[in-house]
Amino acid sequence: MSQNTDVILDVEKVTKTFGGLVAVNDVSMQIRRGEIFAVIGPNGAGKTTFFNLITGIYKPDRGSIRFDGEDITGKDPAWIAARGMARTFQNIRLFGAMTALENVMVARHVHTKTSYADALLHTPRYHREEKKALERSMELLEYMQLGHRAQELAKNLPYGEQRRLEIARALALEPRLLLLDEPAAGMNPQETEELQEQIVKVRDDLGITIVLIEHDMKLVMSISERIAVLDYGKKLLEGTPKEVQNDPRVIEAYLGRGAVEGAQ
């Protein structure tokens, strides 16, 4: 293990069941500040449920989650987001009827200090804050190469751009931790490559810690510093890409029992 003890997200023995199904079973994970961390595993392994637990959409049955030293177990998603945790969704969840720019501006909500009265009376503060929100949102759109799409409705953007817009929107929260749920899903190889560079850039430029769920193993292995593998809700192992790649349990989890013996 590395000596770096600066942990930004500390998940401890978290369990979540739905009826009889144990979706996440006693999972612990420590994400270090500034790293790119990947969570992989076969379909139905509980990866998205794990994200939903961290971001507060589900409340864990057992276990605790600490974000930057603060206990966030069972807190409201909006409260957690305002504290600096942003995410994207596996099945894109943009605000379809709003423009790309407005989508990003929505996430400026907690950083815009306009009161209700300011908004009604158009006080100088309203104008100042609105301008700030607009400029920062535009900046982020440019950053994700979506500047030219600012005034288009989110639902009219092509698929790949929608995925990038979700990241731009998440960045507008000015997060310290960014959770990406299958950011490359449905992208062609070229788009995936661009996305890969973009993710590394986000971490390097903005110093944001990134946790991603991804099925594209090429992307996962080339950008993540550490990887955790989930299977049937349990954490199978955790390690560097090399360690994970060579572990027979991972191959077994993906291809089924007996696959390892069969391959040998």
Add this chain to the structure above:
Amino acid sequence: MKNLARNQLLLSLAIALVAVASGFWLLSDPRGTLPFLLTLASLLGAFLLPISKWLKVLIGGAILLIVVPAAGFQNSFLFELGVQIGIYAAMALGLNVVVGLAGLLDLGYAAFFAVGAYTWAIFGSKQANEFMPVKIFPLPGEYFYLFMLLAVVAAAITGLIIGLPALRLKGDYLAIVTLGLGEVVRVLANNLDQPINITNGPQGITPIQRPPVDWFIAIFNQFGIQLDKAQAYPLFFYFLVLGIIGIVTLVNIRLDHSRFGRAWIAIREDEIAARAMGIPLLPTKLLAFATGASFSGAMGALFAAKQLYVSPESFTLIQSIIILVMVILGGMGSIPGAILGAATVTILNVDVLKTASEYLEGLRSSGFTINLGFFKYNFANLPTQLEPAKYERMVFGLIMVLMMIYRPEGIIPEKRRVLEMRESE
């Protein structure tokens, strides 16, 4: 480019011509339904067509501030209609915030109208003497304006009280609960004559004080126009409603263009994503609910003063549904849509259907006969039950069904505006 400019000029000329012609027609025939509708159509045309802003303001101002009041002197029904449209338009704008922007289906909206109406009705009449320790009621009419603000506050608080339990539910469940809680308010108004008589129960409260209009009459006297009180009140309420519509529209636009408006739309579009972007669900929904309620409360106070009479009858479920119909008809989330929806439904309701009824009645009593050779019909045989005014709800239902099939987004759909980067400011 040149062509475009010429087209715009032609368009401007055409709409101005129609507006002037319909205006004069209305002035010469103030009782006619057709000239009235044509005047309103030119108003709508001026608003919707791509013509210069100044021309829009000129046509709108001339029709609303000169033609309609002048015609209204000869036919005060026009004021009645105008005020009714205005009251409904303000309420539709309020409900538009709740249903259109925030996407919360509220079927108990008339409850807030009731709260506003009773706020002024109780203290602007002798009713408050029944339970207040000091017997100084009715309060003089000057207090009306203060009570209009109080009605806003009272309705907003009622919105919070109803919203706090109801807004934990979504969609259909929310609709049913708001329907129930809305009815609770009406039933309370109906039964709070015991043990302490607060609302005077089903008899309702009358007479209710009106704001004084002496200053209003004095202004007109300055211009050499003599008014008596009976003429002044309809005109006064007409202008008051116009002013309130202006304020309400401005409030609506400003909220829509703020972080609150964006948060409401975000919640409407996707609750989970909105929460993940830091928007707290319940407070944001409550804000929408209270905002919508306050518009309704203000109009309630005005309604009480205009009618001189309130009773629980005026705040039934059908009222809530009619306002919802206006919002859906106009286009959910659209500000001009809400106003147009309110105008369309009100005119249909109190003018067009009534006129159609009277027309059929005329044909019946004169015994008019259609003779097409193969088809002969004497209108004297027309059953007396056939009266369009009685089919109000059927006509609404039909309109809604047709809208849902052919134009589900409403007459003037919500348009997301173009945000511009302001470089130099």
